[in-house]
Amino acid sequence: MFRVVVGIAAAVLLFFHLFLFRRHKKRWGDRSWFALFRIFYWSLAIPAIAYLLLALFMGRSLFTIPAEGVWGAFYHLQAAMNYPHIFFFPFYFMLLLIIHLFLIWPSRIKSKIKTQSKTALSRRDFLAKSTSAMLTTLDTFPLGVSLFSLGGMFLGSRDILVEKIQIRIANLPSNFEGLRLVQISDIHIGNLIHENYLKAAAQIIKGVKGDLLLVTGDIIDNNNYFLPVAARFFASLKEAFPMGMYGVLGNHDFIMDGEEVATQLTGAGLRMLRNETLWLGRGRQTINLMGLDFPPVPRASHHRRIKYMQKFFAQAKKSVKEGYPTILLNHHPSDFEVLKNEDVDLVLSGHTHGGQFMFSQNRESPLALASNWYRYYIGHYEENGRQLYVNRGLGHWFPLRINCPTEITVIELTS
Numbered sequence: 001m002f003r004v005v006v007g008i009a010a011a012v013l014l015f016f017h018l019f020l021f022r023r024h025k026k027r028w029g030d031r032s033w034f035a036l037f038r039i040f041y042w043s044l045a046i047p048a049i050a051y052l053l054l055a056l057f058m059g060r061s062l063f064t065i066p067a068e069g070v071w072g073a074f075y076h077l078q079a080a081m082n083y084p085h086i087f088f089f090p091f092y093f094m095l096l097l098i099i100h101l102f103l104i105w106p107s108r109i110k111s112k113i114k115t116q117s118k119t120a121l122s123r124r125d126f127l128a129k130s131t132s133a134m135l136t137t138l139d140t141f142p143l144g145v146s147l148f149s150l151g152g153m154f155l156g157s158r159d160i161l162v163e164k165i166q167i168r169i170a171n172l173p174s175n176f177e178g179l180r181l182v183q184i185s186d187i188h189i190g191n192l193i194h195e196n197y198l199k200a201a202a203q204i205i206k207g208v209k210g211d212l213l214l215v216t217g218d219i220i221d222n223n224n225y226f227l228p229v230a231a232r233f234f235a236s237l238k239e240a241f242p243m244g245m246y247g248v249l250g251n252h253d254f255i256m257d258g259e260e261v262a263t264q265l266t267g268a269g270l271r272m273l274r275n276e277t278l279w280l281g282r283g284r285q286t287i288n289l290m291g292l293d294f295p296p297v298p299r300a301s302h303h304r305r306i307k308y309m310q311k312f313f314a315q316a317k318k319s320v321k322e323g324y325p326t327i328l329l330n331h332h333p334s335d336f337e338v339l340k341n342e343d344v345d346l347v348l349s350g351h352t353h354g355g356q357f358m359f360s361q362n363r364e365s366p367l368a369l370a371s372n373w374y375r376y377y378i379g380h381y382e383e384n385g386r387q388l389y390v391n392r393g394l395g396h397w398f399p400l401r402i403n404c405p406t407e408i409t410v411i412e413l414t415s
């Protein structure tokens with residue numbers, strides 16, 4: 001099945017590029033800049049196609065190959081080429097617009113004016129010239145705005161916002177009154193989230209003075225090569241959390257080897273909860289802290305995935321201390337549809353990144369893009385007396401965000 005999907009994707013991509021390039025060649029093949037354009041075009045298109053063909057040949061994604069030695073060099077090369085390919089088309093269409101603005105349309109207008117000038121009045125000549133200038137200015141404006149907003153979206157992906165909320169838990173033991181939970185999620189440490197960004201984030205996380213750190217999955221983006229970076233990040237936070245650091249694995253953490261991620265991060269001080277419940281004590285009182293895995297499910301459908309979650313939940317429930325509240329770390333917020341009927345007081349999730357694009361701040365609006373796919377995807381929800389908080393993520397897998405900055409959540413518990 002993998003080979004069929006990859007084979008079709010490679011064929012479609014190849015034909016698409018051949019078709020598009022032929023069209024351009026027909027149109028501009030005789031221009032002086034076309035040789036340069038040819039190099040630019042194929043240097044982006046060929047690696048993307050080659051990546052798919054190699055995956056087809058090997059029967060698996062190259063993302064699952066350890067990034068060391070020759071493979072490491074190849075991995076970084078294909079990753080470096082793959083991202084530009086994803087963003088290739090917006091830039092490509094901008095380039096087309098620039099070519100039209102400065103080369104094609106002016107020359108067309110010029111030739112029109114020339115043919116007209118023999119017979120036309122000077123007044124018409126003047127009008128044509130000013131219309132051309134006006135059109136060029138008008139066309140440059142949206143282009144400028146696009147470039148500006150793309151820059152803004154990129155910068156938006158670097159902003160970190162600390163969200164502070166109070167969550168009321170009815171049966172909260174008195175010793176836990178005012179407990180400060182710090183939640184982070186979806187860091188996606190990898191090619192786009194590197195050590196400098198993490199150092200800046202760590203400073204903010206330490207500064208919020210929490211009692212315990214809770215991490216709700218997708219810590220690694222797709223390659224365990226970056227695990228030492230993640231381990232250093234969590235080791236640097238250890239001192240700041242007197243009651244410890246706890247986490248769960250998200251789908252991205254499983255891409256290469258989830259077991260290795262869990263072992264190494266636990267070694268660095270982030271205790272990974274694998275379908276189990278721990279008792280957190282303060283004095284003689286306790287709260288249950290539960291965590292579930294979120295492995296990618298083969299042939300996943302919502303129904304099939306929920307079945308996995310229920311199996312994991314049943315396992316973790318065995319060690320719950322009765323009579324005390326339960327906080328559950330669970331990567332995917334959609335599971336709340338089921339969990340709201342279980343004996344869980346607060347579920348903490350991530351996964352959605354808040355959709356990254358919010359053209360409306362009303363989370364029910366179709367302009368808040370994720371609302372079209374998810375029922376629960378950002379912020380606090382309460383249904384059936386159960387609560388859910390969905391964190392927008394500290395990282396991303398593409399560096400653009402609108403009205404949806406990265407987030408560190410500080411949750412203060414109250415009774």
Ligand SMILES: [Fe+2]
Binds near residue numbers: 218331352
């Ligand atoms: Fe995820």
